[in-house]
Amino acid sequence: MPPIRVPFCRPDYGQRERLAFEDAIAGGRLEGGGPQTQACEELLQTGTGAERVLITPSCTAALEMMALALELGSGHEVIVPAFTFVSTANAFALRGATPVFADIDPLTMNLDVEAARLAITPRTRAIMLVHYAGVGCEMEAFLALCAEHDLVLLEDAAQAVGARWNDKALGSFGAMGALSFHHTKNVTCGEGGALLVNTPDMIKPAEFIRDKGTDRADFLRGHVNKYEWRVLGSSYLLSELAAAVLLGQLQRIKELTSARMRIWREYDQHFGQINSLRTPHIPKAATHNAHIYGIRFANRALRDACDIYMRSKGVMTAPHYVPLHLTPAGKTFGRASGELPHTIDATQTLLRLPLYSTMSDDEMKLVIETLKDFLCENGLGGA
Numbered sequence: 001m002p003p004i005r006v007p008f009c010r011p012d013y014g015q016r017e018r019l020a021f022e023d024a025i026a027g028g029r030l031e032g033g034g035p036q037t038q039a040c041e042e043l044l045q046t047g048t049g050a051e052r053v054l055i056t057p058s059c060t061a062a063l064e065m066m067a068l069a070l071e072l073g074s075g076h077e078v079i080v081p082a083f084t085f086v087s088t089a090n091a092f093a094l095r096g097a098t099p100v101f102a103d104i105d106p107l108t109m110n111l112d113v114e115a116a117r118l119a120i121t122p123r124t125r126a127i128m129l130v131h132y133a134g135v136g137c138e139m140e141a142f143l144a145l146c147a148e149h150d151l152v153l154l155e156d157a158a159q160a161v162g163a164r165w166n167d168k169a170l171g172s173f174g175a176m177g178a179l180s181f182h183h184t185k186n187v188t189c190g191e192g193g194a195l196l197v198n199t200p201d202m203i204k205p206a207e208f209i210r211d212k213g214t215d216r217a218d219f220l221r222g223h224v225n226k227y228e229w230r231v232l233g234s235s236y237l238l239s240e241l242a243a244a245v246l247l248g249q250l251q252r253i254k255e256l257t258s259a260r261m262r263i264w265r266e267y268d269q270h271f272g273q274i275n276s277l278r279t280p281h282i283p284k285a286a287t288h289n290a291h292i293y294g295i296r297f298a299n300r301a302l303r304d305a306c307d308i309y310m311r312s313k314g315v316m317t318a319p320h321y322v323p324l325h326l327t328p329a330g331k332t333f334g335r336a337s338g339e340l341p342h343t344i345d346a347t348q349t350l351l352r353l354p355l356y357s358t359m360s361d362d363e364m365k366l367v368i369e370t371l372k373d374f375l376c377e378n379g380l381g382g383a
């Protein structure tokens, strides 16, 4: 392998994160639920408008909490896009519910409204949206669809911190939403996530679930004099150490997002008009967060060739998901609604370019020039 000249992602930890980390250590209590946790939750609550935010060890944990809070189980179905990360579906399969995979919109790669409608059966309990690349799904249409069929709307906003739809935060539309603060995300503490609770009657169950199924949070507030096992739950509290790093990152979210946006726009200026490529489609109502810049080729052979070429020059590009309905567990625990051609196409043709807030001009130029060289050598434009 040639040396890496431009990594795919690179977290941007600074002085704020270091100071908050030291504060947490000096505080002497690193279990979850302390001052760093509360500060993160307040910032996220203000930023998203959610009724209550609970930070968690991952977005996966937050998704599992949703399945527990809704008491989903055998005989229930949840509609999910087939073009997503495994956790979106796994959270429901863990409870014995069936993820039903539906196709995506070919332009945004988000769940397609009509495909979701066709996947509804008498067993459907919820529709789970994924805001791919931090670009919002068609929220008004999904809210109407869920109201029409009495379904719960859920949002996997793993990639969408800071992103909005019609100026409302993604993750704050459905009954619950989940954010990720994993290493690869715009705002990160290595591993971390958040559950956004948007319906007041879900707040208490969500708090119980996060704290091993107990009312320990009420005990710590002095509302009960002992805590006890109330519901099915698990260990979904984030350590104060990670919360401290997250707090520093959340305080810098504007700076982190605008630095990414500069790179995203530069890529779009160079590649947005090239006929041989499909580049990100941003609906008018969407304010995205520059999480991903993905280009799509005419076919898999070209995508794979480009990926190999870029990596051979030390530029770390990356395809994305595999079709979840075709994976061994997807076939065992879920079911596909129809053929899902747009999902197959996206998984075969998409290539993500390196994108991170600390990317230097030289690194950005290297990505652009290397990709242009590939396009020229293959008669795909880009001169």
Ligand SMILES: Cc1ncc(COP(=O)(O)O)c(C=O)c1O
Residues within 6 Å of the ligand: 057, 058, 059, 060, 061, 084, 085, 087, 088, 130, 156, 158, 159, 179, 180, 181, 182, 192, 193
């Ligand atoms: C759409 C989606 N959902 C869920 C996750 C899982 O996030 P985490 O690693 O925080 O559990 C990811 C991770 O990349 C994701 O892209």
